[in-house]
Amino acid sequence: MFKGKGVSVGIGFGTAVVLKEQERKIEKTTVDEPEKEIIRFKDALKQVEEDTQQIVDSATGTEKEIMSAYLMIIQDPTLTVETENAISNLKYNAEYAVDIGFNSVIQLFESMDDEYMAGRARDIADIKNRVLAKLANEETINISKLPENTIIVATELTTSDTAKLDFKNVSGIISEIGGTNSHTSIMARTHAIPAITRVEDATKIFRNGDKIAINGSTGEIFLNPTQEETEQLQKLQKQLKEETEELEKYKKLDTRTKDDYKVELVANIGTPADIESVIKNSAEGVGLFRSEFLYMDNENMPTEEEQFEAYKKVAEAMGDKPVIIRTLDVGGDKEIKYLHLEKEANPFLGYRAIRLCLDNIAIFKIQLRAILRASAFGNLSIMFPMISSIEELREAKKILEECKKELDGENINYNKNIKTGIMIEIPSAALISVGLATECDFFSIGTNDLIQYTVAVERGNEKISKLYTKYHPAVIKLVKLAIDGAHSANIFCGMCGEAASDELYVPLLVGLGLDEFSMNPNSILKTRKRIGELDRKECEKLANEILIMTSAEEVEKRLKEFADK
Amino acid sequence: MKTEKVVLENETGLHARPASELAKLASKFKCNVKINANGKTIDAKSILSIMSAGVKAKTEIEIECDGEDEENAIKEIVEAFKNKFGE
Known part of the structure; x- marks a missing residue:
């Protein structure tokens, strides 16, 4: 048995398809004919x-x-x-x-x-x-057309790989590198495919055609599983299926605590195709539509028309339900050729997201016009990422107003009262949230980046990953500041990071007064069930206890205790 | 032989989509289709020739069609340049 880090739950049985570059030696000879x-x-x-x-x-x-x-x-x-x-x-x-x-x-x-x-x-x-x-008569692998029950084995799946991947025939993913929040892991969870990462030398150990079984919860990989192992895994698979079926009944319900306090449970999506999963899991809206896919999967700057079509598709599919579109959120760490972004020493502290957009108003306007036009077809809102000061929010809103004027002049229909909000993912924004809240319509806390910027730990850096924790009391204080800031101006505060669906964290967030929880569509039902078990007053008590703690360890311990109760 | 001059309006030059649209369109006709730009002569039926010529926006281009359906060919190709190849 081999072991890695389980990053997407579920049991998968299948045949290995190993993705790796063939090393090839080319002989030079001459031929007679x-x-x-x-x-x-x-x-x-x-x-x-x-x-x-x-x-x-x-x-x-x-x-x-x-x-x-x-x-x-x-x-x-x-x-x-x-x-x-x-x-x-x-x-x-x-x-x-x-x-x-x-x-x-x-x-x-x-x-x-x-x-x-x-x-x-x-x-x-x-x-x-x-x-x-x-x-050389080698079989080449076409990942957009795989045989049934394929277990993908790769060093790491790239964005362009996953854009083509034939998901319906993938029963598991094993990769050599990547963490819980790497692209592959997030994608695997979205598609409910069991996945395991950090399996050293996986592409050397496993060969095409190997029979493999994986357990995405424990990170266990069985090569040629025995009868006994197979039976045990099948039993687990059945159990997981029953749990999923048990969650079915939550599809028709609102999200309310035991004492009838209602919160909103919405989904994070990356492409219009994810809407299927959003509807299947009965999300109450889309709390985060990342617009990057339009830019990353494209050879050229996506036109206003292309963007309009993508946003309209989501707006129409969701009907009256709210859909929050986040404007372009990229920087020097992502390669988008036609943007000609320079490599930076500190891309996460650099020229990215709203900073890039405010500096390239033409690019920004194409996207804002596309969102505005699509707003005539559903319930869309606009969210600006990486706001660190009130000036940026004002500037972004000014450009949005210019786009509205342009559309007015062209007699093009759009929702004149479209809501605008901001991501709270930089500590400075949380600290001035009272002021920011008076000039926008909502907040959404991006925990993944907020943690990174608060504790100064790069998200993908394995060596210091222990320091990257949502339980750090400073992170929790900033979350509270953001929520209180929003409420002081009577606007709502959501959260669209991984923490919003974390079983241990959810009671704390309910206690802090979070209004909207946005997560991977597959976590919706589980979280709705969990919130239904909670009593808001107890959660408030819990939050007050936690707010005076000084160590992450202590916080985590207390949250575990609360969950076990 | 028919020739006509146009100016390339596509902002990114004769790249990607315009390059493949031009090659696709030129290949529809039986006549030879060449374009002269920056002192180079390019076979408009070859996407590689078009792309490797690196024709930038606002470049003046001479289209040259030679063969039985040259009349239609030049008309449609000039039209396509003016429409910015649908971009």
């Missing part, structure tokens, strides 16, 4: 073309466009001129000819000193690898 070698090369290229055509046929939207351009490159005779010359004239073997022929095209693009063209160089290198794999 170049005509035959040309045919061998063309057959390999043809197979790559057919595989790509299949992806294009099943893709939609932006992905279809990207893959169509990729297909055109494969079909372009210019791509293979050098390769064919190297075979016909120099009598090289197909492998070596592909290597030098494609490299000449790759170099041409790389030398262009243009981010976009460098991206094409990577596409061509990718085509080259796929042709070489076909020449």
Whole structure:
């Protein structure tokens, strides 16, 4: 048995598909019959073309466009001129000819000193690898079309991997790196796929075709599980299923404490496709719609029209229920080629989110206009991320007003009373929350970043991850400040970090008076059940006790005691 | 042979979508389609040639169609440039 860190609960049985770069040695030889070698090369290229055509046929939207351009490159005779010359004239073997022929095209693009063209160089290198794999008769893995019950084994899944991943056939994910809040883990939980990370050398230990069973709660991985192990896991799987079924009855209910105090339970989403899960889990709205996917999965700046369509889709699907769209929240740690962001020494303290938008008003306006236009089709609100001062909020609102005027001039319909709110994720914002609350309509506390900025611990840094804790009394005091600040101006305060669905933390948040809890759609029912078991007055008492504590350990211990009671 | 001059209006140049739209459109016709820009002659049916030419916004471009359906080809291609390839 192997062990890693369980990051998404559930039991998964399946067959391993290992994603890793093939290391390939290319022999240089000469051939006697170049005509035959040309045919061998063309057959390999043809197979790559057919595989790509299949992806294009099943893709939609932006992905279809990207893959169509990729297909055109494969079909372009210019791509293979050098390769064919190297075979016909120099009598090289197909492998070596592909290597030098494609490299000449790759170099041409790389030398262009243009981010976009460098991206094409990577596409061509990718085509080259796929042709070489076909020449060697290797199976290439198409992750957008996987066999049933696949257990994915990877170093780490990238955003572009997960954008293509064939989720319905994935029964588990094992990765070598990543923590609870890494992209892969969040994605796995959203799709309710069991996942385990930090399994050292996983891509070396497991091989394609291995039979594997995983337990996403304990982090246990069974290679070729025995009859006994399989039965035990099946039993657990049945138990988990029963628990899920038990939660079904909470779908029709409001979210209320035992003493009838109502809070709002809403969902975090990353793309319009997540709406399915939001509705299935009966969320009362969307508390955080991250708009980054539009920018990250795109080769160009998404147009107003593209953004409008995405926001409208969500607005319409949710009807009267509120949907909060967060404006662009990226910085130098995320690679978005066309934004030409510089690498920074401290990207989390750098040029990002609202700072970037206020400095690139044209980009910001495209998004604000798209949200405003979509607001005519549902109940949308706008949320600005990374606000650290009141000036930023004023500036952002000023630009929003300009966009409204533009739309008025163009006779385009939008919700004139659209609400605007801010993320509270920087300690300075929590500390001036009373003032901020008088100039906006709501707050949403982003705990993941608030913790990082409060205790000065980078989220992804494993060496200091022990110091990163939501139980730190300073974090709790800032949360209280934000909630009290909101209430002093009669606006609501939500929370959209992982803490909002943490079983231990929820009673504390109820006690502090949090109005809205926004979380992964799969946590909604469980949290609704938990809130239904709580008594608000008891939670208030608990919060008061905790507010005078000085150590995170003490806080965690007290919250555990409360939960066990 | 038909030639006509246009100015490239797409802000990001003859990149990505415009490049593939141009290659797709040019490939529909039987005639040869070339574009002359920055002193270079580019085969408009090859997406790689178009992209590697790195034509920037506001560049003046001469379209050259030569062959049996040159008349229709030049008309549609000029139109596509003016429509910014739908961007």
